[in-house]
Amino acid sequence: MAQPRRRRSSTHNQETIAGWLFTAPVLIVLGLFLAIPVGMAAWVSLSDWNGNGSPFSSDVSFIGADNYSALVAGGGLVTQDFGTALRNNVWYVLLVVPIQTALSLGLAILVGRRALKGRGFFRTALYFPSVTSSVAITVVFLFLFGASGAVNGLLAKLSIDGPNWFNDPRGVVHLLLGAVGVDQPPAALADSGMLGVSWWEWLSGPSVAMSTFIILAIFTTSGTFMLLFIAALQNIPGEVEEAAMVDGASAWQRFFQVTLPQLRPTLFTVLTLGLIGTWQVFDQIYVGTQGGPGKTTVTPAYLSYTASFESQRWGQGAAIAFILFAIIVFFAIIQRAALKDSDTVSRRRRMLPARPSAPVESKQS
Amino acid sequence: MTALLPTPQTPTPQDPTTQDRVKIPKRRRPTAASVALYGLVVVISVIYLFPFVIQLATAFKSDADAASNALSLVPSPFTFSAFQELFTRSDFPLWTTNSFFITICVTIGRVFFDSLAGYALARLRFRGRGAVFAAVIAVMAVPSVVLLIPKFLVVNQLGIYDSYAGMILPLLADAAGVFIMKNFFESIPRSVEEAARIDGAGTFRIYWSVVLPMARPALVTLVILSFQGSWNELAHFVVSRSDPDLNTLTTGVAALAAGSLGQGTQYPLKLAAALLMTIPVALLFFAFQRQIMATAEGAVKE
Numbered sequence: 001m002a003q004p005r006r007r008r009s010s011t012h013n014q015e016t017i018a019g020w021l022f023t024a025p026v027l028i029v030l031g032l033f034l035a036i037p038v039g040m041a042a043w044v045s046l047s048d049w050n051g052n053g054s055p056f057s058s059d060v061s062f063i064g065a066d067n068y069s070a071l072v073a074g075g076g077l078v079t080q081d082f083g084t085a086l087r088n089n090v091w092y093v094l095l096v097v098p099i100q101t102a103l104s105l106g107l108a109i110l111v112g113r114r115a116l117k118g119r120g121f122f123r124t125a126l127y128f129p130s131v132t133s134s135v136a137i138t139v140v141f142l143f144l145f146g147a148s149g150a151v152n153g154l155l156a157k158l159s160i161d162g163p164n165w166f167n168d169p170r171g172v173v174h175l176l177l178g179a180v181g182v183d184q185p186p187a188a189l190a191d192s193g194m195l196g197v198s199w200w201e202w203l204s205g206p207s208v209a210m211s212t213f214i215i216l217a218i219f220t221t222s223g224t225f226m227l228l229f230i231a232a233l234q235n236i237p238g239e240v241e242e243a244a245m246v247d248g249a250s251a252w253q254r255f256f257q258v259t260l261p262q263l264r265p266t267l268f269t270v271l272t273l274g275l276i277g278t279w280q281v282f283d284q285i286y287v288g289t290q291g292g293p294g295k296t297t298v299t300p301a302y303l304s305y306t307a308s309f310e311s312q313r314w315g316q317g318a319a320i321a322f323i324l325f326a327i328i329v330f331f332a333i334i335q336r337a338a339l340k341d342s343d344t345v346s347r348r349r350r351m352l353p354a355r356p357s358a359p360v361e362s363k364q365s
Numbered sequence: 366m367t368a369l370l371p372t373p374q375t376p377t378p379q380d381p382t383t384q385d386r387v388k389i390p391k392r393r394r395p396t397a398a399s400v401a402l403y404g405l406v407v408v409i410s411v412i413y414l415f416p417f418v419i420q421l422a423t424a425f426k427s428d429a430d431a432a433s434n435a436l437s438l439v440p441s442p443f444t445f446s447a448f449q450e451l452f453t454r455s456d457f458p459l460w461t462t463n464s465f466f467i468t469i470c471v472t473i474g475r476v477f478f479d480s481l482a483g484y485a486l487a488r489l490r491f492r493g494r495g496a497v498f499a500a501v502i503a504v505m506a507v508p509s510v511v512l513l514i515p516k517f518l519v520v521n522q523l524g525i526y527d528s529y530a531g532m533i534l535p536l537l538a539d540a541a542g543v544f545i546m547k548n549f550f551e552s553i554p555r556s557v558e559e560a561a562r563i564d565g566a567g568t569f570r571i572y573w574s575v576v577l578p579m580a581r582p583a584l585v586t587l588v589i590l591s592f593q594g595s596w597n598e599l600a601h602f603v604v605s606r607s608d609p610d611l612n613t614l615t616t617g618v619a620a621l622a623a624g625s626l627g628q629g630t631q632y633p634l635k636l637a638a639a640l641l642m643t644i645p646v647a648l649l650f651f652a653f654q655r656q657i658m659a660t661a662e663g664a665v666k667e
Contacts, residue, residue: 015491016489018485019490022482022484022572026482029538030500032519032523032534033516033519038507038515111406117403124654129413132647133596133597134597135614135642136618137639139621139639140416140420141416143419146435154436219416276508280508283600309517318515
C-alpha cells in the first residue's frame with residue numbers, strides 16, 4: 001500500500017521539476033522580451049524620456065498621460081500627424097479586409113473544385129506571393145508601379161496615362177469627386193474635423209500611393225486565406241448542396257443560402273486575421289515610401305517607429321503603440337463576440353435541416 | 366428533408382434542368398461555362414505570377430533597358446552587371462551570411478525550446494501548468510508591431526544592442542510554435558511513453574528519444590515556419606541594430622531600395638537582390654509544398 005503511493009508522489013515531484021525545466025527557456029525568453037518590455041514601454045509612455053541613458057535614471061520624470069493627450073487632444077502637429085496616420089490606416093483596413101476576404105473566397109471556390117485539372121499548380125501559383133518576404137515583394141512593386149514601370153506600360157497600351165503611383169499623394173475619393181466637378185470642399189467639411197484633420201481630409205480616401213500598398217496587401221495575403229477557405233469548403237458535407245440542387249436552387253441561391261452560412265466560422269477567422277494584420281502595416285511602408293508622399297502612407301505603426309527612433313519622442317512613440325494595441329484588441333473583441341454569436345446561430349441552423357447522421361461521423365473522423 | 370425523397374412529381378419551373386441532373390450523374394461534360402472558368406483560373410494565375418516573371422527578366426537587364434522597356438520579358442542586352450555590382454559594390458555576401466547565421470540559430474533554438482515546452486504542457490502534470498499555458502496564449506495575442514519599441518528598450522537595457530545576441534535571443538521562442546507542438550504531442554498515444562517509463566527512462570530521455578522522433582511532421586512544420594519567419598523578419602532587425610556589419614538581407618535590401626548605392630533608379634540591381642533573397646524560402650516552399658499547404662489548411666480546424 002505505502003510503496004506505490006510514495007512512488008506516485010515522487011514521480012509527481014519529478015514531473016513538477018521537469019515541467020518547469022522544460023518550459024523555462026520559453027518562459028524566460030517570453031518574459032524577458034515580451035512581458036518586461038511591455039512594462040518598460042508602459043513606463044516610457046508616461047515619462048519624458050528622450051532616448052539618452054536609461055529610462056529609469058533619475059533625470060527622467062513621470063508626466064502622467066501627457067504623451068497620450070498630446071496625441072489625441074494637443075491640437076498641434078503631433079495630433080495632426082497621428083490623425084493623418086489613423087486616417088490612412090482606416091482607409092487601408094476598409095479596402096483591404098473586404099477585398100482580400102471576397103477575393104480569397106472566390107479563388108478558393110475556383111481552384112477548390114476537385115474536377116479542376118492542375119489545381120495543385122494553380123494553388124501554388126496563387127499562394128507563392130504569400131511566402132516571399134515583405135521586403136522583396138515591396139521592391140518588386142516599386143518597380144512594377146514606377147513612373148515608367150510595367151503597370152504604366154500596360155496602361156499606356158490601353159492609351160491610359162498612368163499616375164506616378166508611389167509619388168502621388170492625391171486621395172482617391174477626392175480624385176473621383178474632382179472627376180464629377182467637386183474640387184472645393186464644402187465649408188462644413190473643411191472647417192471642422194477630428195484629431196487636427198478636417199473632415200474633408202478624412203474623406204479623401206487612400207492616396208494613390210496608399211492604394212498601391214492596398215493592392216500589394218491583397219496580392220500577398222489572398223493566397224493564405226484562400227487555403228483556409230479551401231479547407232473549410234472541403235469540410236462541408238456534399239449532401240446538403242446536392243439536396244438543394246435537387247430542390248432546384250440556382251447556383252447563386254446554393255452559394256448564399258447553403259455554402260456561405262457553413263463557411264461562417266472561417267469567414268470570421270479570415271476577417272479577424274485580416275483586421276489584426278492590416279492595423280500593423282510597417283515593413284512595406286518602411287521599404288517603399290517611408291510615409292511619403294505628403295505623409296499619406298504613414299500608419300500608426302510606422303509613426304510610432306519614427307516618433308521614437310527619428311524624432312526621439314520616445315514617450316509618444318510608446319503611447320502610439322499602446323493606442324494601436326487598444327485598437328486591435330477592440331476589433332478582436334468585436335469579432336470574437338460576432339463569432340460566438342454566429343456559432344450558436346449556425347449550430348441552431350445545422351440542427352434544423354439534414355444533419356441527423358453527420359455529427360456522429362464528424363466526431364469519429 | 367424533401368430532398369431525400371424522389372422528386373419527379375414536383376412541378377418546378379426549371380423542369381428540364383432538374384430532369385437533366387437526375388438522369389446524367391452530373392459528372393463531366395466540358396460546357397462553355399467550365400471552359401470559361403478554366404480560362405479565368407489561368408488568367409488569374411498569370412496575374413499572380415507576372416510580377417515574379419518581370420522581376421526575373423529585369424534582373425538581367427541593363428539600367429537603360431529596364432527603364433525604357435519595363436514590360437519586355439526579354440533582356441536586351443542580356444547582362445549580369447546587376448549581379449556583379451551587387452556582389453562587388455554592396456555588402457550583399459555579408460548580409461547573406463548574417464541572414465543564414467541568424468536564421469539557423471533561431472530555427473534550431475525555436476524548434477528545441479518550443480517542442481520542450483509543448484511536451485511539458487501536453488504531458489507533464491505539474492503545478493502551474495495552467496498558468497504557463499495561459500501566459501503562452503496571452504503572448505500570442507500581442508501584435509508584434511506593438512512590441513517594436515518595447516523590444517528595443519530591453520535589448521538596449523541589457524547591453525546587447527548591435528550584437529547577434531540582441532538580434533537572435535528575442536526571436537528564440539514563439540508562442541505559436543509552443544501551441545503547435547502541444548497540440549501535436551497530445552495526439553500521440555500515451556502508451557508509447559508508458560513502455561519507456563517502465564523501462565526506467567527519465568523524462569528528458571522519453572522526450573528526446575521516444576516522443577520527439579514521432580513528432581516529425583510537426584517538427585518539419587515548425588522548421589518551415591521558423592525559417593520563413595526569421596529569414597523574412599525586418600522590423601526586429603530595424604530596432605535591434607544600427608551597425609551596417611550586422612545588416613541582414615532584409616535590412617540590407619531595404620537600404621538598397623532606398624538608394625544606398627548611389628542615385629538613379631537601379632531597378633535591375635534592386636530586383637536582382639530581391640530575387641536572390643527569395644531563393645532560399647522559395648526552395649523550402651517547393652520542397653515542402655504539401656506540408657505547407659496542409660499547415661495553412663490545418664489552421665482552420667483549430
